[in-house]
Amino acid sequence: MTSTMFSFGAFDPVGILENLGSNNELDDVVGGRSGSKQSHYREEDWRDSSFTGTLSSDFGLYRDNLSESDFGFSKYQLQNQEENPLPAHDLLDDLNFEVDCPPLQTCLKEIANLGSKQIGIQDSQDEKEKGHPFLLASLELLKNYGHRLKKLDGDKIVELSSNTSLSRLSEQNLSTEEIIRLAGVNFIQTTSSVGDPLAAFSHPYRLSFSDLSDQEMKDAQLVLLLLFAAEKVYHQEFHRASKLLNQCDYLCSNKGNQIQRLVFYFAEALHERIDRGSGRIPVNTCGKGQKPDPQAQTMNPMQSRIAYHQELPFVQVAQFAGVQAIVENVADAKKVHVIDLDIAFGLQWTILMQALASCYDRQIELLKITAVGTSSKHLIDETGKRLVNFAQSMSLPFTFKSVVVGDVLDLKEELFEIDTEEAVVVYSQFFLWTLIPQPNRLESLMKVIRKTNPRVMVVAEVEANHNSPNFGNRFIESLFFHAACFDCFEASMSREDSNRMAIESIFFGQGVKNILATEGEERMVRTVKIDVWRAFFARFSMIEAELSSSSLYQANLVMKKFGCGRFCTLDMNGKCLLVGWKGTPVLSLSVLKFI
Structure with a gap:
């Protein structure tokens, strides 16, 4: 499908964000210059920032009773800093x-069965099983x-x-x-x-x-x-x-x-x-009543997410490959309707707009994006405004709509206002895993998606098993996964980079704490690997479509644009693309169709 492959060109997420709206609009989105702006990012916003899927719902709360000068030491180090180190x-x-x-x-039997467990909350029993x-x-x-x-x-x-x-x-x-x-x-x-x-x-x-x-x-x-x-x-x-x-x-x-x-x-x-x-x-x-760390408060979460997107290859690799798959599956459509679950910045849609605008052999009559969320409607609408501005600069017919419901169970097909002439595409980037602790909502969402009759559903998810009921397995899996991520940070960002510190602390550190320190309903970070997702999707008569050579070419091309790209790895698991770091998978990209 080389005829439908778009040109990579130069892609600068920061530059695109700056061009999408005024500086004031950008300040509003990335947290602004005042404390009141930062209050936009509350507990319910943790899903938006989970580029690697390891952020707990308490991401806005930090270690208690730390002064700015103490940043760099945990509260446990501070409690013991007056004591002598333990004798050998x-x-x-x-x-x-x-x-x-x-x-x-x-x-070995338990480990072999990890991937076959049903998606949902799995309570830990390891404290009761001292024989294991x-x-x-x-x-x-x-x-x-x-x-x-x-x-x-x-x-x-x-x-x-x-x-x-x-x-x-x-x-x-x-x-x-x-x-x-x-x-x-x-x-x-x-x-x-x-x-x-x-x-x-x-x-x-x-x-x-x-x-x-x-x-x-x-x-x-x-x-x-x-x-x-x-x-x-x-x-x-x-x-x-x-x-x-x-x-x-x-x-x-x-x-x-x-x-x-x-x-x-x-x-x-x-x-x-x-x-x-x-x-x-x-x-x-967990996390309640803690006082925010003063220096951590000065970090701009949204700005750090932009830095993550710009400096690390994983998300862009998946986005370009995913957009290429969308372009190929709507090649004959005049009207394209994208349903985005948890849109965040929407940078991937600027890529799609450029791709559609460059299709000289056909004229797109309308690109419609419907952003789905359960909170922060004002942030979703701000993303929509910037996308509208970008579409106008490309002379591309475009409309944007936000569908914000208080509960995923309230999401209905009619809310999308789908035209019969539209080619529908569903896009999910690091969203489905957030519903693993609520399997009834995950199932309800998939039933609604099926009713929209999409041509294709593109899913990017964290490729890690953080849902094991056994603490030992969960610890080891999490250690290796985060080792790959921290190794990538070391190769991509300086140790003094404030954005790196924010990413590691707010997003990854709080996620690790949720994975290892909590159990039951409090443990919200419950990612699973592609084999588990594949079995889940099969329940809804969904099968994986082949990623074209053009999609793989886009992924490889983006990877090489990064200075650390030679350490990034691309592998296939069945028809699913695994994007990793030095051989350790970090995320998966699947293109799915309903049968």
């Missing part, structure tokens, strides 16, 4: 323990990441063999995932055998730990401390876990390298799980 022998005492391991088959230790619950997940242990040498992937030395691969440092795997394998070995738990690491490919640089060794030891702390939290040995986390607190920082920043937020989440498990934070009050 105390730490060793905590790491010497024995576990009663059930048959390995028991663990964190060690074996995590073993196979660690092994699953083993086959992807690799180094990137330019565009060439070099697989590690049993005789390869780390120091001989290249001048590049180990990736965040590789550091975690080194620590993970050492964790498994030291907890399943008698001996010094801080002995020299033994790599699964017989790679010598002595080949690591000093910083890599420190990073691996820091992750090892985190793993041991998570094990203690899993078994509700909160006193020992707290001692280990206190040691982590002295070694990590949200201003350090990617490992130190990653451990910082995971340690924060484990601290909160301890506080909740021991009763210091009552259940159902």
Whole structure:
């Protein structure tokens, strides 16, 4: 379908936003210059900002009682900063323990069944199942990441063999995932055998730990401390876990390298799980009553989301490939009606407008966009105004409508006002996962979508399993997923970048806390992988359509436009495109049709 492939050209999201409206309009959208403007972003707006799907509903609330000068240290570090670091022998005492391991088959069976669980809230039972230790619950997940242990040498992937030395691969440092795997394998070995738990690491490919640089060794030891702390939290040995986390607190920082920043937020989440498990934070009050951090208040959430979109390749790769699929599926239509679930900036529709305007072999009579939301109608309408201005600059016939309902259950087909001559397209970018905790609403939404009789539905979702009922599995999955994201930040943005700090803290850090510190209805971040979504869509007679070579070309072209693009990976899972970082999937893009 090369005839319907649009030209990539130069795409500058910041420039487009600035050109869509006046500076005052842009200030209103990105939070404005006053505190009253920032109040637009309340708890219900968390879905709009979840570019990678790991943001809790409490994203606007930050660590309590921190002064501006203390930013960079967690409240737990502040509580212990007057104390001396734990003596080495105390730490060793905590790491010497024995576990009663059930048959390995028991663990493997549960892990194999994770993807087949029905979408919906899955309450954790791990505290009641002491016979299923964190060690074996995590073993196979660690092994699953083993086959992807690799180094990137330019565009060439070099697989590690049993005789390869780390120091001989290249001048590049180990990736965040590789550091975690080194620590993970050492964790498994030291907890399943008698001996010094801080002995020299033994790599699964017989790679010598002595080949690591000093910083890599420190990073691996820091992750090892985190793993041991998570094990203690899993078994509700909160006193020992707290001692280990206190040691982590002295070694990590949200201003350090990617490992130190990653451990910082995971340690924060484990601290909160301890506080909740021991009763210091009552259940159902996660994040409530906390005082915002003064410096975090100065961060502009919307501006940071724009920076994420501009600096990291994942979203743009999916958007361009998705828009190409839309263009191909409405190639013969004079009127195109796009139903967007959770529109956010709507930058993808400026891409579509340019593509439609460049189709010289046909004249588009109307492009209509209907934005669906459950809150913040004024923000959706502001997006609509900017899109109207952009369409006028392209001389493209265009109308915009917002459909805002208080509850997804109130969404009805007639609200879309679909004309029989319109080719309907449904677009969902990181929205469906937000309804996983409410399966009745997710099912209701899909039934309404089916009634619109769309030609195609384009779905972009986070490719991560954060919905496991087992804390151990959830911890490991989340650790590897966020390791890829933080590794990407390190390659794409400076450590002092305020937008990077906002993205990591507000969006990712709060998401990690929700994934690991809460259970039941409070745990809202419940993403699942494409295999689970595929089974879910099949219930509504939806099948995946093939992504054309043009869509894949667009994805590859966008990827190469980024300085860090050579570390970005594109893979196929069936007919679904997986966009990842150094082999770890970050998001999926599916094109679906009803049969």
